[in-house]
Amino acid sequence: MARAKRRATRSTARVSGTSPLSSREPTPEGQVAEAQSRSAETCPGCTREFSASFNQFEKENWIRCDACSTWWHWRCASEDEKKDYTIDKIDKWYCKPCSDKDSSRVTTLKAPTRKSDRKRNYRDYASLSLGMTSDPNRWLRMLENKTFKQDNFKRMHGSEVTLEWLEEDEEALTEPILVEKPDGLGMKMPPSDFTVDDVAELVGEQSPVEVVDVASQSASAGWNLGKWADYIQLEPEAREKIYNVISLEVTGTKVGDLVLPPKLVRDLDWVENYWPSTRKGKGHAYPKVQLYCLMGVASAWTDWHVDFAGSSVYYHILRGSKVFYFIKPTPANLAAYERWSGTELQNSWLGDLVPEVTKVVLEAGNTMIIPSGWIHAVYTPVDTIVFGGNFLHSYSVPMQLKIRGIEINTQVPKKFRYPLFSKLCWYVGDRLLRDLKAGTSYSPRILVSLLALADFLVSEVRILERGSEQGKKEIKDQIPVDRVKDPAAVARELRWRLKLAAGSDSDEEGGSVAITKTNGSGLKRKRGGEEEDRPRFRNFKPRQWDNVAEHSEEGESRLVKITQPLEEDETWKERWTDWSNEVMDEDGGTEAKVTKRTDTMVRVRRIASRLERQRVERVVETWEWEE
Template sequence: MARAKRRPATPETQATVSHAAETCPNCTTESSASFNQFEKENWIQCNINACKTWYHWRCVSAEPPSFLSEDEKKDYTIDKIDKWYCKPCMDKDPSRVITLKAPARKSDRKRNYQDYASLNLGLASDPNRWMRMLENKAFKQDTFKRMQGSDVTVEWLEEEEDAMTEPIVVEKPDGLGMKMPPSTFSVEDVAELVGEESPVEVIDVATQSASPGWTLGKWADYIELEPEAREKIWNVISLEITGTKVGDLVLPPKLVRDLDWVDNFWPSTRKGKGHAYPKVQLYCLMGVASAWTDWHVDFAGSSVYYHILRGSKVFYFIKPTSANLAAYERWSGTELQSSWLGDLVPEVTKVVLTAGNTMIIPSGWIHAVYTPEDTIVFGGNFLHSYSMPMQLKIRKIENATQVPKKFRFPLFSKLCWYVGDKYLRDLKTPAGASYPPRVLTSLLALAEFLVSEIRILERGSDQAKKEVRDQIPSDRVKDPAAVARELRWRVRLAVGNASDDEGSSAVKTNGVGIKRKRTAEEEERPRFKNFKPRQWDNVIEDAQEGEARIINAPKPSDNDETWKERWVEWTNGAVDGDSAGEVEVKSRTETIVRIRRTGEGLERQRVERVVESWEWH
């Protein structure tokens, strides 16, 4: 869409306005003398790429196109321009003609958006009741990190243990590696580029429920109303724009693209027209002044990037501790939902975002959002390999609170299978693969989830089996049981846990798992079809006796079963119980060193084990 462009006299351009005669080619001594430095000046830019010169609208509007009628010339304004060319460019090519936009939509629709259904049901119809809940509430001071865009990288995520565990704010988009529409982009632009007849889900702020029958054209009409003329407050928070002309103008931050499972694991051949895949990466949110979105967690615990293009937002955050998530689960879908969730948790953090700010919200954070002024936001959701335990925890809450399928992360299980299959392939390469501890923890949770899906296939009802089977991508995963269990085994090996099956190789005593050492025959036996364990080229074992020492310690009592747990945590002087006695402690250090050649060179593994024997005198 070719549009006339305006350069408003914002604070950043005041200097340009005050020296207008130096920047507009059409300025004259008389016209520049008439400028008032306290008034805003509209600018228009030539549409020719080789020119792109800016002019004051007042300096060029005196010559309207000749094809306009006299009445139209009187109403010749910058808002009516579609394509505009400066006089030098039109002189070079007489075929260039200034064109106007098509007449604005004139709708006979009555702008009475009264929700009679809600009134008949006796539901609250005052959107301001949400803000009244905030009166006299105490909020924790915002201490979330403010970061430079260039520092928000995968390296940051790998090097800092607390990275992506709480929201961060990037005040300017520089360095984030993302693309956004210009700040002048409007709701009218969204309607024109996506299509005015395109349906859009609109939320009635008063009831927090969807209002049917809306299109983007109708929404643009509503936004054009002055705030005092809006009989109700509505909100748009779920317009997904993938594959649209608006979507072409948006690119998520580079960190998001580096982490996003849909970007990195969903086959590119199974995206686009004709294919079902998770379209959750590009959302346009359009809220009006006084809009409110009640407490929620993004579906499947997905993380979020959130960029304020125009306007501002106020976020209220609750940290996803186990206790807070339990409170959220009790609150969701019950009569408690009409109350302030913040009263059920220790603290709520308030964050104010303004135009140009970008926020990244990690998995599981509970939040509510207030819109102080008409605002346009672009953002998206993403699952990633650093937060699978939390992602699964939120999915469990969704199951417990019976969240409808419409509001779930689309094709969640199928995406998990694609991810698990790719990680397994990487782990099976001759050189293997190494991952940060947080990723290994996340992969172990992913593997356990896939194994739980296999158990449903093996033991579940016919309907449950069908639902699981439909989510397994047969184009990649030919033997889902083998994929799930081998992934779990290989990840366990990577984190130092040799147990690989579902109970036979581990014995539980008083709830504490004790690994059973595998026999030599078991070590040689392939555990998976076509799997051959990698052999070590040399293994050296050594044992050294340490010096005996005498300490005072309480002797375990035959009548006290709790000594088993207490002695696991033993440090000198840390165990209460029977009277202390003199005990001789002998130690032995066993060392195993293994080496083998790899594709890159050499791998060396050293395992050291200290065994102590205690004897009371």
């Protein structure tokens, strides 16, 4: 029932509007007259006293009779009705003349709103940002009565954190590691007496900086490094709010010149190793995420998060202390994190949704490397300065793509995702393909990981081929045309070569393929429960041979005797397929003449910086006898 059409509520001061009694559209010249005459509009119940006493700028309520469709002022309705209920509660209403004609015409009210006894949680959107409340100390209260798993993460000497460690230890870089002293890491940091004032002076006091209001976990506008340095100098009790700086990237500044990530990080970092050096630096857009200066004050807190795109992190405490709370990135824990992110659950402690949380305390001089995907929250007990950075690498591609998928599913704004992620993947894929063609070999652990990268690039190509126009545009914008001329060929050939390098055949586009490790040495591909030996790659064109030479040489003939070579059944095919001296009998059987011919083919070609020469010999025997 369209009740809104039966009643009209309007203000007589809105001179450009219409009323149930008039549909006139006033002209600009007549607006004043319209305003003066509006109060004169009457209903059948109006009296001179009502019209004289009504203020034209008061809100006028109208109601229509459900019998005669005549509009009445609510103020002109029965005094008994106005005493018993208000206009917004009426379902059906009849004017007095209509109700006098028919006694069954009685005013009825709307059914009362259904109420529930369930307790409801209402969010205060005025004081929430990203699901957080405005109380900066709520995390400390959440920690009360919580239990944590004992920290048993590996402690290592800096000289042990190397590529050789990654290759020899299958568990390397699957859990956080702690290096208590920086010696041997191949890392450079500012002196231990380095201060926030030094940061402001070297980067520039007028340089803008993104400051996080800890209470709401959202950005606070209007900050520069000079203002931040002044805030830090305040005594803790004089700080009205608790703020945190966790995203000051200092590449290209004088502070950046004082920082060098650990050697292992530089050896692994995709940006360091695969992004073209000619497209870095001033004037070029590239992922600047390697050199962060983090400055937090006592009681600052960063809620549960995973670093963007599942990037790994190196984290060095220059001054102060940090307390980390870690959740292992198991499938179940990541699913819980995805449910928690961006919902009302974010007002609760994520640790209550997972089996265990590990607590780690870092002191000045400690360096931690956090692997891909680890969920963590960070508490700052005292004013602290930290230098760290993010890096993507070839050992954790599946997890990196998994976290990127969670970011998309939970609608993380692009501003807070890893910059130029897809373009970096294309640079990596193009370089890997060239290296594979040149004969570079990779360990089984890396091959398994890189196959996930190839699958991702193929999925991007499929969008280019069959996606929407908007999807195609987004993909094209991320392809570095300076290196990748044919993205479809690059993606599919990369996947094909990686599978061959891992001991697996290539599958056809869209085929159902299962890949599993075999004896820790590679991969095995199965289809329909049986292995297939024939490699297939739709777009691959092998390098042609530069020169081919062939010749044949006739050998001597000899006479042999064979036993029953041509029986009527089909068993002779199996016996003759694998000839041996055992099927021959010099003392009996049929005499046959055997002629041998040797065909030889030699071919050569140049591949990258080497020559490849192949010699193929084929021996053909012809057996003849009289029937």
